[in-house]
Amino acid sequence: MTGTPRRAVRLLLVAAASLCVLLPLLRGATAAGAVVEFGLGRTEGVAAELGSALAMLTAFLVAGRAVDAWGWPRVLRWTLGAMVVGGTVAVTADRPWTYLLGRSVEDAGAAGVLIAALASVPVLNLPGRITRVVGGAIAGVATAFVLGANLAVRIDSLAGWRLGEAVLPVAAALLLLASLRLLPRDRLPRSTVRSGPVCGPGVAVAALLAVAGLELGPLRDWSDPLVGVLLCTAVALFAACRARSVLLARRRPEPPVPGVxxxxxxxxxxxxxxxxxxxxxxxxxxxxxxxxxxxxxxxxxxxxxxxxxxxxxxxxxxxxxxxxxxxxxxxxxxxxxxxxxxxxxxxxxxxxxxxxxxxxxxxxxxxxxxxxxxxxxxxxxxLPRQRRAAASALYPVAILFGGVLGQTxxxxxxxxxxxxxxxxxxxxxxxxxxxxxxxxxxxxxxxxxxxxxxxxxxxxxxxxxxxxxxxxxxxxxxxxxxxxxxxxxxxxxxxxxxxxxxxxxxxxxxxxxxxxLHPIPAHLGELRLTGHYQPATAGTGVGGDFFEAVRTPHGTRLLIGDVRGKGLQAVQTVTELLGCFRSQAHETADLGELAARLDRQLSRLAAARGDEELFATALLLQHRDGVDQVEVVNCGHLAPLRVGPDEVLTTPVPALLPLGLGALGLGPAPVPTPLALPDGSALLLHTDGLSEARNSSGEFYPLDERLSVLRAADPGRLVRGLAEDVRDWTHQLSDDIALIALTRA
Known part of the structure; x- marks a missing residue:
């Protein structure tokens, strides 16, 4: 359809789908005239209702398979032709059974038109646009419904039932001519991918028997033996088909066919x-x-x-x-x-x-x-690509069954x-x-x-x-x-x-x-780690605090810090610092030189923004495999806390000026401070959002005191305990909190 405007094709499909809505309206308006002329009684009425339901259900199942084999344009033309033929037979009929046969053929054609229209939607439109396309199509069909309902109530008295019945065949013929002009006539190549039926012949027959029984029940009587036989046979046949499919699947397991x-x-x-x-x-x-x-x-x-x-x-x-x-x-x-x-x-x-x-x-x-x-x-x-139309029949079949159940x-x-x-x-x-x-x-x-x-x-x-x-x-x-x-x-x-x-x-x-902020891994090198991040403002996800842990050729390296300021500008600064750390941590052997590079990166960012007060406190930590100590460079950040089984100590790590002030680039790179990391103890790295959390009385969170109570050397227990404890202490955080607890594995 490369040469056909897509809008014209959509309008054609909406008009074709509208025929399915107009059919019962016009049929109901002209039925009285046909009943009088042919002398239709209760038996003929039951046959008409049953024939219509069975014809539509059969058409739903058959048209779906036909669309998958020959494409929706060809099936749309066939089913429009069936509507023309069936409507013509009904209009020109001189006997009641000929009239009823023509009605059934017309109903089957309308059902096939609906399947072709449904199957075309995922072919002509991208998945993200289908909701809008369906909404527009329903709006078009609804407009036809309103016009058709007000036309139908007058058509019998104005033109007689035969001319009223002729409206739909004429409309179907016009749409058939339009489809011959707008839609391609070439046959689609068959798919080489195995595609089993959505439902087998046994299930289809069971559905037909069920519809027949449910239609006949209220029209005749639920105590009628024929109704009971039809419903019982349908249930038994469906159960047998289901049992057979389960047995075959167990005996000959095959790759599953893509389905809905x-x-x-x-x-x-x-x-x-x-x-x-x-x-x-x-x-x-x-x-x-x-x-x-x-x-x-x-x-x-x-x-x-x-x-x-x-x-x-x-x-x-x-x-x-x-x-x-x-x-x-x-x-x-x-x-x-x-x-x-x-x-x-x-x-x-x-x-x-x-x-x-x-x-x-x-x-x-x-x-x-x-x-x-x-x-x-x-x-x-x-819908699966291999049997899209056959599966699309499930929706109109459900509508049909809903209407049939409503009659019960x-x-x-x-x-x-x-x-x-x-x-x-x-x-x-x-x-x-x-x-x-x-x-x-x-x-x-x-x-x-x-x-x-x-x-x-x-x-x-x-x-x-x-x-x-x-x-x-x-x-x-x-x-x-x-x-x-x-x-x-x-x-x-x-x-x-x-x-x-x-x-x-x-x-x-x-x-x-x-x-x-990448999640802190549980194990990195010879360290066991646990991280926790809690933004002060709910719904932001990221604030001014940051942390990272990476495995490099120089050992396991950690970074934790706090950027001055808040909001999106602070998030941008955090992103710049973490990006620099993730790349330079692998390239820079000396931890002090790594801190100096972070300082220069933040200084360049401050100059680009024209912000002379941009800085960030940070603490860099490094652990080399096989040693029982870590190396630390503290750039204006809080010193790590060592949590042991007997005491909580603030480690003696001298604090340099924060990153971004240019102090680390003026002289030689800072020398890392070694810290012992004995077995049975953990290091806690944290930002000031933890130690400066306030309760309702304005008192700061007593971090050392609470750590003495917790005394958990396991990183997971330590971080979880602190996170819960600080939530109990304060009713609302005023600053972000970032935590990393680590110990030797």
Whole structure:
């Protein structure tokens, strides 16, 4: 597609996907005319529902394999052609079974179009852009939904059912011509990488039997022997296929075929099933409750159009703001439950009921889709290259199963046929709320699940308190409950966003600290070491204190110090000093000369900044293998402390001027001071943030006294004890703390 504008291809795919949304709308609007003309009864109605579900499921599974073999452009053309053929047969049919056959072929073609559109997303877009692309596509599909819903309600009366049925085949034919012009016709080469099916024939047959049983159960009767046989056979076949795959894997272990990560697939399937289930509950409940209040069919359609407006808003949000599964579900699922619970309490007045139902539809549409988009985008980005389209079928299959399961709820069929009452309405809506809360828990979002339950429960209590049993006469109570529930959803979303920002800030803090201050290794040469760094300001990660330990040809060398100043300029100074130390420690044999080079580096940095007061205290330590002493150069820093089993001593190390003042470059390099390091004792190097930590009374931390109490010669125990002890001493650090404890191994 190098010669085709990518935007034109995306518009073509959005238009093709919109056909899948418009199909059930136009089908529902023209069904009454077809029923009258052909005299369709209950048997034909059951056959139509069952044929549509089985045709779509079969198309999902077959189209996915076909896309992997021949590419999505070719399969898109084939399935658009199937829609044209099936729609034409249905429009020109003169017998009921011919009409039903044409409908099934058209449904299968629409399902294949959806698979081709989904499979094209990760091919045409980089993974990081998929969320925005999906959001834009959903916004386009939502626009088509709103226009199609308001067209469908008038098309039968204006043009008759046959012309109404002809709209989609004509649209599919136009898109087919556009695809022939815009998309390449060359066949993609087959992949040489082994690619097993996402599900075998046995699992596919089990899925078909399960859908057939779940469709027939509410349409005929759950006590029908055929329903029981279908469901039992499906379960047995699935169990047998699973057992066979486990046995084959044990007998002939083979390299695993790349597949979709379980987390991505599970989240997308759970979200898709929730979408299918909740859509069915909404489409079954809203028309019934509005028609019972005397709302005209035109205004019912306008109210249901709010669902498309909610989808449109969700798509635009995903396109302009970064959504993660956590933020999407935190915002969307509580709002969905709030909207579903509100349908119990629509006012009796027809106009007010229609307005409030439209607001509820907007809320549910936005909530459902804003929770879908991050899971769908993550799923598409994680699809394996070898069988991308076959795996992409999992999401629409989950939506289909969700809708089929929604039909099994007691009362849902009665609502769809117009025979349901308040009891059936309440059962369907509360089950849908429970499903939303359960899915929130399954997705690993217990806080969201609790918010969903709390929102729905608070809504109910508020309505009872404000309106008592006369809820229908108090529309203000319903509006207040809806507002409270929506506010709870927004609070949950805001709280989750803050948590994610905090987690990202903490991750950045850790990354910055590890990039500038390398962790002190536990063993280096013949030394055992433990380091600890605690910035005074939470969330910064790095301050003005620094340390480093490296293994060089001249022995093990350590550096610890404190830069004058705070903030980003101090961090930059620390980075310069540590970079110089890490390079020069390997090249400079004399420890005193190494200190002089650090002094010159800091002097050059001060001159470049024009800062005459830039300096850093530092202590350099060196240990050569096979000796029981260390060498120390102290540049204005605190002297090391020797912690033994009987006493704590301040070592006699003379202090030179700090680094950066140029004193070390005026004469000969400083001479290191030797310090004995006997067995059973440890040296503690620290910055003044430890000794100058204050308690609430302003008293300094009694370092010598506390070390006498701790008396831990083990570096790990010594550092951990000091870190905990100083936290207990002061309620808030005023300076950074850097510690290194070392002993001979």
């Amino acid at each position: 990560p379980v987390r991505a697939a599970g989240g997308a399937m759970a979200a898709g099933a929730t979408l299918g289930f909740t859509q069915l509950a909404l489409s079954a409940a809203v028309p019934v409750v509005l028609l019972q209040r005397g709302v005209t069919l035109t205004h019912v359609t306008l109210a249901m159009s709010g669902y498309g407006l909610g989808m449109l808003a969700a798509g635009l949000v995903a396109r302009h703001w970064r959504l993660t599964p956590l933020t999407g579900s935190s915002l969307g699922l509580p709002l969905t439950a709030v909207g579903l619970a509100s349908l119990h309490f629509l006012p009796a007045d027809a106009g007010q009921a229609a307005l409030l139902a439209g607001a509820v539809a907007v809320l549910v549409g936005f909530g459902l889709v804003v929770a879908q988009i991050p899971y769908l985008a993550g799923f598409l980005a994680a 709820v007691p009362g849902s069929t009665a609502l769809v046929t117009g025979e349901g009452g308040p009891r059936e309405l309440g059962a369907v809506l509360w089950v849908a709320c429970g499903v939303v809360a359960l899915v929130a828990m399954l997705l690993g979002r217990p806080v969201v699940s609790l918010t969903v339950a709390a929102a729905a429960g608070t809504q109910h209590l508020l309505l009872v308190a404000l309106a008592g049993e006369r809820v229908a006469d108090r529309p203000g109570a319903a509006v207040a409950a809806l507002a409270v529930g929506a506010a709870m959803g927004l609070v949950a979303w805001s709280r989750r966003q803050q948590s994610e920002r905090l987690a990202r800030a903490r991750a950045s803090e850790i990354a910055l600290q590890q990039a500038v």
